[in-house]
Amino acid sequence: MTSDIRSWSLWGRKFTSPVMLASGTAGFGLELLERGSLAGTAIVVSKATTLEPREGNPPPRLVETRFGLLNSVGLANPGVDAVMENILPSAAMLPCPLIVNVAGKSEREFAAVVDRLEGSSIPFGYEINVSCPNVAAGGVAFGASPETVDRIARMVREVTDRPFSVKLTPNEGSLTESARAAEEGGANAVTVSNTYLGMRIDWRTGKPLLHRSVGGYSSPAILPMTVARVFTVSSCVDIPVLASGGATCPEDILELLAAGAAMVQVGTRVMRRPDAAAELLTGIKNFLEETLS
Amino acid sequence: MTSDIRSWSLWGRKFTSPVMLASGTAGFGLELLERGSLAGTAIVVSKATTLEPREGNPPPRLVETRFGLLNSVGLANPGVDAVMENILPSAAMLPCPLIVNVAGKSEREFAAVVDRLEGSSIPFGYEINVSCPNVAAGGVAFGASPETVDRIARMVREVTDRPFSVKLTPNEGSLTESARAAEEGGANAVTVSNTYLGMRIDWRTGKPLLHRSVGGYSSPAILPMTVARVFTVSSCVDIPVLASGGATCPEDILELLAAGAAMVQVGTRVMRRPDAAAELLTGIKNFLEETLS
Amino acid sequence: MMTAQGPDLEVTVLENREILPGVHSMVFRTHGNVYADSLPGQFLQVEVSPGPFPVTRRPLTIDGLHGDDCVRVVFESVGSGTSMLAFKPVGTSLRILGPLGRGYELRPGGWLLIGGGLGAAGLGFLASRIDCRSVLLGAATSSRLLPLPGLPVLTATEDGSRGTHGLVTDLLGSVEWTAIENVAVCGPVGMMDAVIRQIPERLLGMTQVSTEARMGCGYGVCEGCSLPAAAGGYLKCCTDGPVIPAADIDWERWRGGNT
Amino acid sequence: MMTAQGPDLEVTVLENREILPGVHSMVFRTHGNVYADSLPGQFLQVEVSPGPFPVTRRPLTIDGLHGDDCVRVVFESVGSGTSMLAFKPVGTSLRILGPLGRGYELRPGGWLLIGGGLGAAGLGFLASRIDCRSVLLGAATSSRLLPLPGLPVLTATEDGSRGTHGLVTDLLGSVEWTAIENVAVCGPVGMMDAVIRQIPERLLGMTQVSTEARMGCGYGVCEGCSLPAAAGGYLKCCTDGPVIPAADIDWERWRGGNT
Ligand SMILES: Cc1cc2nc3c(=O)[nH]c(=O)nc-3n(C[C@H](O)[C@H](O)[C@H](O)COP(=O)(O)OP(=O)(O)OC[C@H]3O[C@@H](n4cnc5c(N)ncnc54)[C@H](O)[C@@H]3O)c2cc1C
Ligand SMILES: Cc1cc2nc3c(=O)[nH]c(=O)nc-3n(C[C@H](O)[C@H](O)[C@H](O)COP(=O)(O)OP(=O)(O)OC[C@H]3O[C@@H](n4cnc5c(N)ncnc54)[C@H](O)[C@@H]3O)c2cc1C
Ligand SMILES: Cc1cc2nc3c(=O)[nH]c(=O)nc-3n(C[C@H](O)[C@H](O)[C@H](O)COP(=O)(O)O)c2cc1C
Ligand SMILES: Cc1cc2nc3c(=O)[nH]c(=O)nc-3n(C[C@H](O)[C@H](O)[C@H](O)COP(=O)(O)O)c2cc1C
Numbered sequence A, B: 001m002t003s004d005i006r007s008w009s010l011w012g013r014k015f016t017s018p019v020m021l022a023s024g025t026a027g028f029g030l031e032l033l034e035r036g037s038l039a040g041t042a043i044v045v046s047k048a049t050t051l052e053p054r055e056g057n058p059p060p061r062l063v064e065t066r067f068g069l070l071n072s073v074g075l076a077n078p079g080v081d082a083v084m085e086n087i088l089p090s091a092a093m094l095p096c097p098l099i100v101n102v103a104g105k106s107e108r109e110f111a112a113v114v115d116r117l118e119g120s121s122i123p124f125g126y127e128i129n130v131s132c133p134n135v136a137a138g139g140v141a142f143g144a145s146p147e148t149v150d151r152i153a154r155m156v157r158e159v160t161d162r163p164f165s166v167k168l169t170p171n172e173g174s175l176t177e178s179a180r181a182a183e184e185g186g187a188n189a190v191t192v193s194n195t196y197l198g199m200r201i202d203w204r205t206g207k208p209l210l211h212r213s214v215g216g217y218s219s220p221a222i223l224p225m226t227v228a229r230v231f232t233v234s235s236c237v238d239i240p241v242l243a244s245g246g247a248t249c250p251e252d253i254l255e256l257l258a259a260g261a262a263m264v265q266v267g268t269r270v271m272r273r274p275d276a277a278a279e280l281l282t283g284i285k286n287f288l289e290e291t292l293s
Numbered sequence C, D: 001m002m003t004a005q006g007p008d009l010e011v012t013v014l015e016n017r018e019i020l021p022g023v024h025s026m027v028f029r030t031h032g033n034v035y036a037d038s039l040p041g042q043f044l045q046v047e048v049s050p051g052p053f054p055v056t057r058r059p060l061t062i063d064g065l066h067g068d069d070c071v072r073v074v075f076e077s078v079g080s081g082t083s084m085l086a087f088k089p090v091g092t093s094l095r096i097l098g099p100l101g102r103g104y105e106l107r108p109g110g111w112l113l114i115g116g117g118l119g120a121a122g123l124g125f126l127a128s129r130i131d132c133r134s135v136l137l138g139a140a141t142s143s144r145l146l147p148l149p150g151l152p153v154l155t156a157t158e159d160g161s162r163g164t165h166g167l168v169t170d171l172l173g174s175v176e177w178t179a180i181e182n183v184a185v186c187g188p189v190g191m192m193d194a195v196i197r198q199i200p201e202r203l204l205g206m207t208q209v210s211t212e213a214r215m216g217c218g219y220g221v222c223e224g225c226s227l228p229a230a231a232g233g234y235l236k237c238c239t240d241g242p243v244i245p246a247a248d249i250d251w252e253r254w255r256g257g258n259t
């Protein structure tokens, strides 16, 4: 599905900004809310939530490359029960909708987490993360197989009437086949995509710089790859495509919208600039006005 | 297969440099030879050779992104007969071995091209390019399926005793499975990897900046992804891994060697600096000496 | 098939002058005489930054030589690379690769030179080597007209701010064709195509055009710089050109962009 | 659970002095009084370049305040980010986010301050707010010792170039423990771990350590800055710390790096 780059909507709701905050780099939006930094944000996507609490990976979890960032957080989160009890109630204060990002170690876990979250009135929808590169079980492996994506989407569809997006991997398998599988399975959007496998090694010692060796590569360096994938996927599914990967300046957002994205997620940039969404929105509006006139 | 970062060899031959020139950015080495720019080069990999002449894609074939290069050359080449007649005889003057990069529109074409090239004494070996992102038929699709990689490797193995590497795609399928399939099929190395799918769009007009919309992304921005893939693949095959993607400075080469590469190919950098190999080798030696002492 | 191409030199910016709004004339001191034999129409590849980006160099036509060891370019700041270059102060060192490509074949007989906008860069250099009878210059407006002192120039601007109000092709009627045996054209594709279609047929075979294509290497190894050839397939702008006989180009494919 | 964290400010470099080889003292004028209430042990996140890289900021401890509107850091140039920062001339504007994180709990009673290398940054600031009885400083060599004027400092260097020849732990024997009710430790993990294992047990519960971890955001959203917690799992250096009660850390996992 492609869309007008000047009008921004998702799941029947219109927004005054195309900027979403990506999963894992904005918490549940509460720290940013407290900072007064949610201006310009259309939707917050929460950090991944799993059935059980997860400690996440041992440090170092982050390392910079010359032109990007590698992360290996490993879905650290307090588990869905704690999210329901301690976090979602406060999320009622958010000035924008919250999409809860859901991850799982087994195919069934996704639907199980969503099922629990149905008990809360807060989620605007879900993002089913079948593409985390930083966990031993699941992660990339789920997203790489269209059959698995289809099964997971169907199980989630069964437990919720809320809309959900499936966040796909660019690392393995066929992104277009997985996107079609998500659509067939009942997903209401696909997120294209998660981080790219990346690594740094200290050649002097031969030691990887991340504890888990390989991590997820994000940053402006990956933008052209996201543009290509959004372009390809949006021409082969009818559900909206949410772009994620490499957007850091207003032109990036406009390019991803032109490639066919309905909305654009911003991740790494928010870690550096808590006010990224507002800054980006101002820039986007200026560019669009210049071009209109 | 992993190796000592201080000693460089391939297929029974020792080299005084770990730097190879990647396919498509050094022609057949002859322009560089004439410039006096082959110093520091261990091996030249030729541009892709196909059975029939290929015009290549309509322009624009190149576009820069903020942090890299997209190409959509499309295997432009004069065809194997012209290569045999007009190019390989001059290549006898090269001061280093030549590996001929071979591409095909069908699974059988690879072996057919190799079979013709067997008539020349020049090739040190072959690089079977099952991963070109810039052609409609073949390209990525071959490299994405381990079964196809296995079949192509076996057909090539049947027609030559010379060593060959299979150049894999990072864009689809499973790189490790394809690498194992190449090894099983009789390949003597794998090249990890080709360019990443990438794209640029002019958001004002909605028009892609490359004629074929999507091209191949190269440049220093992709280095961490190559490091990860070389690291992963070299721990699951016993044949040498040739690294390709993102190497532009001496530390990059050392990092790729530390990740497990036997040798490192340099592509985009050569387009900017014809003397890249010599410059890199000097830097590599300085770093190694500093570290030794 | 191959032509030995100039070396990669560390040069110094000797002059950087904004001669028109956004248009810079820049002189490089090469500390040698590599450029002494360069031909009008040849180009050089400028490494605009020592840093990692941009990844490729930027091609610029040789606009002229200063003494034995200096070479001049004229360029417009249109994007990331040229705008970085525009800011280089005198004394900056950077790398240039050249001279590259094929220049004009400097045939005897009278020449007509036709330039559109910044395409006029290099025409003065060409004029100094041939028998230049007339120069036609077109531009959108007067501030886009490169100065070509001492040459017999007729001018057209689209907004009428200087010379004839119209396109460069509107000047073709004023040319004394009898004196002309060679034509050189350089400018945007559309302008060159229009010119080619309107010049007398007997001159078509004597017309050389200075082409442009997005370049990677600039010295023949990457196949990035393709131009549609009349014979089918593609020419390489960097080594088959940039100056190419008009008849060797497939104008329809090139003009259409649908190449 | 959450702590309101300081804003993102455009500040001006007011001073940049190399106080030891490769070690810079830098003062930022904040054009406001945001830092007036900051606590010793808190940090700020410096955006070292307005350009796209590096992608994240660099965390630096607040070394002190100058008047109401200036804040000082002391940093060593160790990599890409800090070396860019070291080159910023006076007058440069850049962005800092802060004050961030938890500082020292400023409890009454006598304090012993123990610093290793650049870990001593911020100890002067801490000393000005508490009853400082003694400071132990260790470094590889004298040129790595931060000056802490006016404080009762005992020094050890690994090469013997100043003070005791040895490690900072070799100074523990000289401490008058009876006067001490609080301990602050900051420096490399190995040094902090060694100190923790050698101080009197009754003080363990009163010991606060200033931790470091690779940071992403610095304000609690990315989970990048994990430190192994004594209770299992991880603490976040940026919001649970950087100053953390020594007893809350799982030293074995942290020390081992095999965390
Ligand atoms: C042989 C040759 C000679 C040239 N001589 C001159 C000259 O003398 N003076 C001058 O001002 N310009 C000249 N050009 C054009 C000049 O190279 C481009 O304007 C320049 O490369 C743009 O780089 P950029 O980074 O500023 O623009 P970008 O940010 O890369 O792009 C901005 C615009 O410039 C165009 N462009 C970008 N790269 C090229 C390229 N390699 N070739 C053609 N167009 C490009 C794009 O289509 C785009 O619209 C020449 C080009 C060629 C091929
Ligand atoms: C809360 C906190 C307070 C700090 N206060 C100071 C201070 O006051 N003075 C000072 O000199 N340094 C301080 N540091 C360390 C400082 O942040 C790092 O030296 C700096 O980030 C390195 O950046 P770089 O780009 O120069 O190095 P890089 O090129 O990124 O890496 C070089 C080396 O620095 C280390 N390093 C890189 N990033 C970090 C990081 N985020 N945290 C810890 N180590 C890192 C790496 O392990 C590596 O060995 C502090 C760190 C933290 C977490
Ligand atoms: C520190 C960090 C943590 C992340 N955690 C998650 C996560 O929990 N779930 C998820 O789906 N994606 C996660 N991501 C991926 C981002 O949501 C985003 O898809 C990716 O970073 C690419 O976008 P960017 O270039 O804008 O950062 C994380 C990324 C980073 C950098
Ligand atoms: C202009 C261009 C042409 C290329 N042509 C080929 C080719 O014909 N065959 C091939 O296997 N790879 C080709 N490649 C891929 C390179 O060999 C190399 O794998 C890739 O560019 C990544 O390495 P780099 O970052 O060092 O450039 C081409 C790359 C570029 C930039």
Ligand code: FES
Residues within 6 Å of the ligand: C214, C215, C216, C217, C218, C219, C220, C221, C222, C223, C224, C225, C236, C237, C238, C239
């Ligand atoms: S620019 Fe590389 S072949 Fe012409």
Ligand code: FES
Residues within 6 Å of the ligand: D214, D215, D216, D217, D218, D219, D220, D221, D222, D223, D224, D225, D236, D237, D238, D239
């Ligand atoms: S640095 Fe992001 S949570 Fe601590």
